[in-house]
Amino acid sequence: xxxxxxxxxxxxxxxxxxxxxxxxxxxxxxxxxxxxxxxxxxxxxxxxxxxxxxxxxxxxxxxxxxxxxxxxxxxxxxxxxxxxxxxxxxxxxxxxxxxxxxxxxxxxxxxxxxxxxxxxxxxxxxxxxxxxxxxxxxxxxxxxxxxxxxxxxxxxxxxxxxxxxxxxxxxxxxxxxxxxxxxxxxxxxxxxxxxxxxxxxxxxxxxxxxxxxxxxxxxxxxxxxxxxxxxxxxxxxxxxxxxxxxxxxxxxxxxxxxxxxxxxxxxxxxxxxxxxxxxxxxxx
Amino acid sequence: xxxxxxxxxxxxxxxxxxxxxxxxxxxxxxxxxxxxxxxxxxxxxxxxxxxxxxxxxxxxxxxxxxxxxxxxxxxxxxxxxxxxxxxxxxxxxxxxxxxxxxxxxxxxxxxxxxxxxxxxxxxxxxxxxxxxxxxxxxxxxxxxxxxxxxxxxxxxxxxxxxxxxxxxxxxxxxxxxxxxxxxxxxxxxxxxxxxxxxxxxxxxxxxxxxxxxxxxxxxxxxxxxxxxxxxxxxxxxxxxxxxxxxxxxxxxxxxx
Numbered sequence: 001x002x003x004x005x006x007x008x009x010x011x012x013x014x015x016x017x018x019x020x021x022x023x024x025x026x027x028x029x030x031x032x033x034x035x036x037x038x039x040x041x042x043x044x045x046x047x048x049x050x051x052x053x054x055x056x057x058x059x060x061x062x063x064x065x066x067x068x069x070x071x072x073x074x075x076x077x078x079x080x081x082x083x084x085x086x087x088x089x090x091x092x093x094x095x096x097x098x099x100x101x102x103x104x105x106x107x108x109x110x111x112x113x114x115x116x117x118x119x120x121x122x123x124x125x126x127x128x129x130x131x132x133x134x135x136x137x138x139x140x141x142x143x144x145x146x147x148x149x150x151x152x153x154x155x156x157x158x159x160x161x162x163x164x165x166x167x168x169x170x171x172x173x174x175x176x177x178x179x180x181x182x183x184x185x186x187x188x189x190x191x192x193x194x195x196x197x198x199x200x201x202x203x204x205x206x207x208x209x210x211x212x213x214x215x216x217x218x219x220x221x222x223x224x225x226x227x228x229x230x231x232x233x234x235x236x237x238x239x240x241x242x243x244x245x246x247x248x249x250x251x252x253x254x255x256x257x258x259x260x261x262x263x264x265x266x267x268x269x270x271x272x273x274x275x276x277x278x279x280x281x282x283x284x
Numbered sequence: 285x286x287x288x289x290x291x292x293x294x295x296x297x298x299x300x301x302x303x304x305x306x307x308x309x310x311x312x313x314x315x316x317x318x319x320x321x322x323x324x325x326x327x328x329x330x331x332x333x334x335x336x337x338x339x340x341x342x343x344x345x346x347x348x349x350x351x352x353x354x355x356x357x358x359x360x361x362x363x364x365x366x367x368x369x370x371x372x373x374x375x376x377x378x379x380x381x382x383x384x385x386x387x388x389x390x391x392x393x394x395x396x397x398x399x400x401x402x403x404x405x406x407x408x409x410x411x412x413x414x415x416x417x418x419x420x421x422x423x424x425x426x427x428x429x430x431x432x433x434x435x436x437x438x439x440x441x442x443x444x445x446x447x448x449x450x451x452x453x454x455x456x457x458x459x460x461x462x463x464x465x466x467x468x469x470x471x472x473x474x475x476x477x478x479x480x481x482x483x484x485x486x487x488x489x490x491x492x493x494x495x496x497x498x499x500x501x502x503x504x505x506x507x508x509x510x511x512x513x514x515x516x517x518x519x520x521x522x523x524x525x526x527x528x529x530x531x532x533x534x535x536x537x538x539x540x
Contacts, residue, residue, distance in 0.1 A: 091399075097463070098427065102435075122395060123396075133438060134438050138445055140446070144443075
């Protein structure tokens, strides 16, 4: 009789669970019945390009910093998540519903516009048909639900999806979300145990993101924030102005991300070719 | 001992109304599921209406039939007329709307609506926007839905609806989101703050009324067949010979 280390088995089983979760994603009901869903599963060292780009973006994006640390710690501890990529191309509407939700009077007008304007924003590509994107998200919701039913720590996110798109996974999809599965632990993507920061970090966040929470009397017309406990001894004021160094940092990060993508291009393209080959085989 | 008797037929008999109560309870739990679904930033953005009872179902069904003729496509008309029947056969309609889709876009320049890192499409698409806010007070519209809408918020609504549908599956209640019910709900101003509403008729019956649908369902369905039988049987019955008070029914003996 064989014996197994249970925790390791749980970690290895994540890939099988990813398969079941993909089934749930594909089985979700659709209003349009026309949204074609695509998936890919990344494991082990194929996560490294994603983590490296997350760490690059983390230099200018707070939300991504939290995510980057979470992935890196799990990877370095030998418990990398299995990353399920959920994608769809919703840039064209063959529905003929002419509903107006996209701001155009007819689907025909939207399709012409979308063909011309197809591009990528800060998280997803577009333009998108609202009904087909809705269907995609119902399916993504079912994937998350399935993961929860299997008692797998998970959190759907746009960042790893966007990075996967930049790397070239799921070609043709304008929306990709990443659903990391595991590590097998209580909470990993909530409370963010992997992310450590000093109290000063939180204080800075409060003062900049929700200054109203720490604002004294507003009647002066020159609002203050109560940064220090004895705030009257050192008054700090709010001002609206350009921050050119932040804009410059963002531009630099974009360049650096391009460099990381180029670094991993050969390996990723080989992966994509393999995945597309398998997908097309099934369609024959 | 108190007793609750539940049985599916005839529709709206006291024991059938007891059955419908169960669907209403399920709908409430689905609302919980929709509210707790993961959305971007965990921002609350949905409102719900539970609509039940025969009068309400009829109101929604008629609105669907009205909307059937707003589009010239035969596929659309057939779909709407079919789904009006489905609504009539339902116990409850759960409407879930997103109240941030117009007046409170995500503002993350995500790219979904316009394919570029900008929210320009949203803010320029409405007649009045100022101070980084969209004025939605002008509710006149030329299309069924007043747009453009923040597609990211629509995605969040998709998550909420998906979650609600999962609850329906767990509770073994038949439920299906329908385009026609969604647009009817919007016209009838359920989820009044929302510019995008999803309508999900629900029921708990032996046969799922939302699948396995024959053509011309608006003409041939359970209700119409029952009405036809009532007509046909009543007429046929009057053609039988002899007074029942003196009738002895003897099977005819086979001639040897």
